[in-house]
Amino acid sequence: MKYLHTMVRVTHLEDSLKFYRDALGLEVRSVREVPQGRYTLAFLAAPGQSDAQVEITYNWDPEAYSGGRNFGHLAYAVDNIYATCERLQAHGVAILRPPRDGRMAFVRSPDNISIELLQDGPALPPAEPWASMPNSGSW
């Protein structure tokens, strides 16, 4: 057997692509519009890692998507957690759990999917503004 993807539902496709693609850094692998089902699917993955995707389901008929506690988060290793958090901030994403330790951060997608970011390899040396940035919200 083989892991294929984690599917998340989104209320706004473009806002979600801005988050997952532009701010987080995933690549869009395919987009499939299904007019007869009134939905669009977008599959994204980390660069060079096609076999572990996020499937974004955008239903054309509006629905508000609340979260639950049984699903926790999606986790990604990143090359430089400070650079990733800066890029996320530049796209208006709040760093809920800043990487004070140079190792771990949490953000949320526009539909409140929790995303864990982990520094690949050893933690980076503590650095401002992250080292003294308090937590906000929950993740």
Added chain:
Amino acid sequence: MKYLHTMVRVTHLEDSLKFYRDALGLEVRSVREVPQGRYTLAFLAAPGQSDAQVEITYNWDPEAYSGGRNFGHLAYAVDNIYATCERLQAHGVAILRPPRDGRMAFVRSPDNISIELLQDGPALPPAEPWASMPNSGSW
């Protein structure tokens, strides 16, 4: 960057291992007990696919984990969708969306995480009891 895992919270560690490991067929890669945090983490992955894991978080202090609509499901390709569904049934797992088409099925974990199963490669020829089995519940 690199996808690491999808984290889910579970109310019973053993029941969840029976589901994800024994019934679904994932392998346990590591288990980490953290007494000072009163939680246990178990990391599982499909055989031969270490780089896409499920992280099971078992908090020792009881909490009921409800689901939300923003998270959809985890999806796995399987070698024989009928054999997988038989094994799940043998472990008491309801086949909510039976593989009538020899291609797709849905089940849920003990904590209601939706799991999509997709036949790897072309669909299998329709076969009983699946071909005439109705849907049940939601997934």
